[in-house]
Amino acid sequence: MSFDAKRTYNVPDQTAQVARAIFPKGNPVMRLHDDLHSVVADRDFADLFPTRGRPAEAPVRLALATLLQFMEGLTDRQAADAVRTRIDWKYLLCLELTDVGFDHTVLSEFRTRLLAHGAEGRLFDAILELARGRGLLKGGGRQRSDSTHVLGAMRAMSRLEVVGETLCHALNALATAAPDWLRAHTTPAWVDRYGLRASEFRLPKSEAGRRAWALQTGVDGFALLALARADGAPPALRDAAALETLRQVWIQNFLLTEHGPEGPQVDWRANDQVPPSGRYIGSPYDVEARYATKGATVWSGYKVHLTETCDDGTPNLITNVETTNAAVSDDAVTATIHAALDARGLLPTTHIADTGFVNSALFVDARERYGVDLVGPTRGDRQWQAQADAGFAARDFAIDFAQQRATCPAGKVSQSWTLALARGTTPVIKIKFSVADCRACPLRPQCTRSTSARRAITIRPEAQHEALRIGRAREQTAEFAVEYARRAGIEGTIAQGVRSARLRRTPYFGRAKTHLAHLMTAAAMNLVRLLRWLADEPKAQTRHRAFARLHPLTA
Template identity: 25%
Template sequence: MQGVERGDRELLDAEALVGHLVPAGSMFAFLAGHRRNLFPDGEFEDLFPSGKGRPSIPASVMASILVLQTLHDLSDRETAEAARCDLRWKVATGMALDDKGFDPSTLVYWRKRLATSGRPHRINDAVRTVVEETGILRGRRKRAVDSTILADAVATQDTITQLISAIRRVDRQVPGAAGQIAKVCTGHDYSRPDKPRIDWDDPAARDALVSALVNDANALVAALADTELEGDAEFALALLALVAGQDAEPAEGSDGTDGRWRIARKVAPDRVVSTVDPDARHTRKSPENRRDGYRAHVAAEPETGIVTDEKVTTAAGTENSDPAVAEEFLDAEDGKRAWYGDSAYGTGDLRGGIDDAGHEAVIKPKPLRAPVEGGFTVDDFTVDDFTVDDFTVDDFTVDEQAGTVTCPNDITRPISRTRVATFGALCRACSLRAQCTTSKTGRKIVLHPRDDLLRQARRDWADKPELRESYRTFRPNVERVISQIASRGGRRLKLRYLGTGKNNAWLKRRTAALNLRNLIGRGLTHTAGAWTLAT
């Protein structure tokens, strides 16, 4: 049954005895005075439908603890210890000085209850309600978007470790798999989690082991192919098939039918990096910054730093790209907005979505790349950062109304139904060919369906200094928000949970805590039944 906070104080009530030691204006002091207004019991009643049994920890107390845990980036054990021993936590949560606290598993229990409920992000929703009531975003029509990579909670596994782990997972989760493993898998003793003992300095020994493990995986998948599976068992078998296929390729001189395999000489585009957390992925924020983990996407109001939307996704796949998630943020907003983003968000699809919704895009255009260094681009001018380079000969000119593209040598070609203009053989005798293309078949121009918006964006960036000034003023502010989300005390955070769902829930709590801290710094209080700000 649901527990509720008592109206009267205990003899050793921490707030009464040592509350004066907690700094005014801190998160601890705010929760001490307003946790029941922020997280009323009625908002959590559905988590405990039964009126029988031992009362739970009051919702206002546990919600406050989850906010503090996420804000301070503590493990469950560290959180339980803080609630038991830290006077600030006792004041914030209304505990008595001699309260022994709770077992760390209680936090797992509450997160699971929230995750399986109809409103899994109600802590975030409660803070959003406060933001709305204060009116801090009223009349503010700017939104800045950005993303960051968050390291996953597991170690990246090599191919051999993944194959062994995936087969052991099938053994645990698929009914009848143990018998099939004993029957068809001969390359390793899969009752042991450690790596096989071979001469790892011997390439032949390593290749023989890889071949044996891949053959075992393929044989086990084939043996269980006709078995009707569902849930975890179905996923375990699918994961084994994926792991066996993503990192292995036929050995040199083999087509794979002879059972000879080797570790692939390239990385699969959507490679699973760990069977412990199959959602984690290889990714990179830049060519030099390669990491494993998840991508956290954020939309924020740049002048106040209030986060208006957030989402954790896997770090690979076009559906999880920066512009794709930004379109989701766009759809969630009411009213006209100006959207700020760096060149990663400068795609035709996102610009089209912004334009169709009647919003404004203040997004740095993606730089144009010429096939020949210093040669002609698809535009009739080029943009170099914030300046325009003038050319004596115009580059390609697109006429959407006529459906044509004209090259620098004044040759015009039609745009096909697939948005391609092919110059082909016309390039052979062209005097400007050396400045245009190195292709033997001539220049081909592929246009995005929203090429008009892309082209106009590059023109506006060059012709409107006020647009660039607005970008410089407001877009960088979201980087501060990203820094607050992804780090604490100068230390880069590492995710503590497995899977996209749990890590997305963590991000929702994290942004809720940061928004609440932001509001507290502006004098947030609850008076006469309403949330107000001092500034």
Template identity: 40%
Template sequence: MDADWAKRYGRPVRLASQPSHPAARLKQAGADAYRFLDRLPPTARGPRVEALRQIIVQNFLIDTRGCLRPRADKDGQPRGALRIVSPYDIEARRAIRGDTRWSGYLVHVTETCDSDDSVHLITDVATTGPTRDSQALPGIHKRLHARRLLPAEHLVDGGYTSAALLDRSARDHQIQLFGPVKASGSWQEKQQTGFTREAFSIDFDRRRVTCPNGETSERWFEPPAMAPYTVVRFAARQCDPCPDRSLCAKGTSARTVNFLPRHLHELQARNRTDQHNPQWQRRCAARSGVEGTICEFVNGHRARRGRYHGVAKTHVQHVLTAIAINLERLATHAPPATEHPRSLTAFQLYLDARGLTWESWWRQGK
């Protein structure tokens, strides 16, 4: 401990929105933290020390001259799922959904939607890090199965669906998953022009693909790096003279088509076809009610603000919030309570048996 250290950290550090000399202060803080870790004895290691070490590694590096400096974009940054964003909650991560950005967790809510007259109750609440929504679905089904609350039909939005999840839900839990499967991310699909994958005819038995102009592919292989996708490539001599080349491939490369195994490919194609069916759309529209539940979580119970640190305690907050919402809904839909007259006491029955009168302002019929 020296005078400079005591001056910097003798009081709580508060940084304004526009601190003075931010680069110098950041570099000084990193150097102090690195010095602090270097002076600690091996017996002083613990969760807080390990968190500080990870923060130093993720935000600073030692260059070739042996100097500690903050990491820049060119130095590489850890992925969002690994990067610590708060020293007070080392499990929290930075999340992005559309234009919304925050540091913390995600909450996934499942509720009943049998009919408009029944009470819609929350049956499962999952608290996760900022991962893909589809990764939370198997755990939701597992918990619902343990509670004997698995639905025959599970309505979800596009973030929870994929061809693999449609197949897995039906195979493992006999659940029909209702939700739109996302379209392919090809430039033809985005620009709504050219030949998408659906324009090609796939013959799984003969292991070949035919393009809209009748050309048959020559190469069919399943690279491990792209599993479980199958890759089919056309030859340059087939694509170069094609009059519709600009609608099919860009640059000088020939057309490549990627698709899932046969049973998943057919399931994916069938789901995308059903999405245009008005009956399917009306059935899946019932899922929109859960958006009101999310709004009730956020606006009615301030669930967007975590009261605790750590995913375990935050999950307890979400579960208690769901219980409160269920109690409110049950109380709202409960039938009006009927008034039951008080029963007579033994002394009042004794008086009645002998024909003696007594005041009973509360008694019916008196």
């Protein structure tokens, strides 16, 4: 399919006449044409299509139909039907009343082209540029971020289900790629074990039976991997994605012990021997999805991190979208958000986020690298002295970084100052005091419960330590409370995405497709907000329940 650069787009007279008769004042879809008709152009997608071949569907129409699809939360079939039947869609797409539109698969092909050419953010960026061109978006000011969970398209499975379904998946893939080879190397008994979906109600109920089933599955999986690598196996099998997934899942769930009389022995890993959730593959159908918990929420899939503007004189527009697997912590994404905003020329002066997005290192990095004031509550001191508020916490010690020493509340100077790594990755400074000083100190019960009567504290490097001290002091001010209160608005944005586009559920396998869906959702939400702003519709205000309104001072 080739690119046609000669198309022009004008609303046909009959389409315009009927649309205006039905919607005398227009509707949001029609206003999208009238007010924002220059969102995208065919030339913006020229690199996605070859120059020769049968002309493709108009990229502008596919792009706009995709935006409308995510704006209204429609499936591909529903969107294609809307192109054929809805007068406002025909008006926006400049189609004749009799135009039959296109097959629903064209929308999926268009998204695939975007992914294949690394253009998944093109529509999102085009809308930001449109807002920037109208003076409604610029760098500086305030922005806020938050994240929410995204359920993966696969079902949650136990470990036994994972290994069983992974082997089933590999066998089904090989049955399509090399049916004769697979038939020659398997028996009907394999069909009995792996012909149906692996499910708990089909698995043995006793612990001994479940272990025996797991070990037999492990043996069969290792045998299949060996056969696929052996001489004479079809070359295509060596690079089969399903076999690579099988190999990884088997490493995570089985152990090959020393050779016995019948060859290597397969053993089932104990639960504490499997990789952490950040690396564990929980489904062969989506190897990038991960298991995670946050408070009472438990899910397998992804996270989406949204950042939006929040200044009073402009519409609140989403400026960045990040999609990660569910096990990635929020503070691992903060620097990525700043880098992405910097690349777009949209870095804020003040970035407001909750505790999950901030730490001492990020306070320093945001200020020194990007000139951004990162605002958010710091994590509390979890040592018993700080928790009880009746002892001497690390904050009560005077730190002299130049002399590399600390002075305790009793006036004693530290004995050692050691650079170290917390959890193997985070630079810290470990400070220890003299056993003799601590043992004789009358304040010892308020300072340490150590049996050796020796106090030790752990602090961050100087820049981080100072940023943390300033941050905690700022949290106690009324100005911080007012500034941080702005963060709550991003929760309304997430709620809008959940209601309008099922933001917390993805119909796609893999992070790339899920991220594309999140970008399209954010682009559609930005379009709606731009249209409302241009129609002079005021921003929504926080709503309070009827009872809370009876006492406005506490609402």
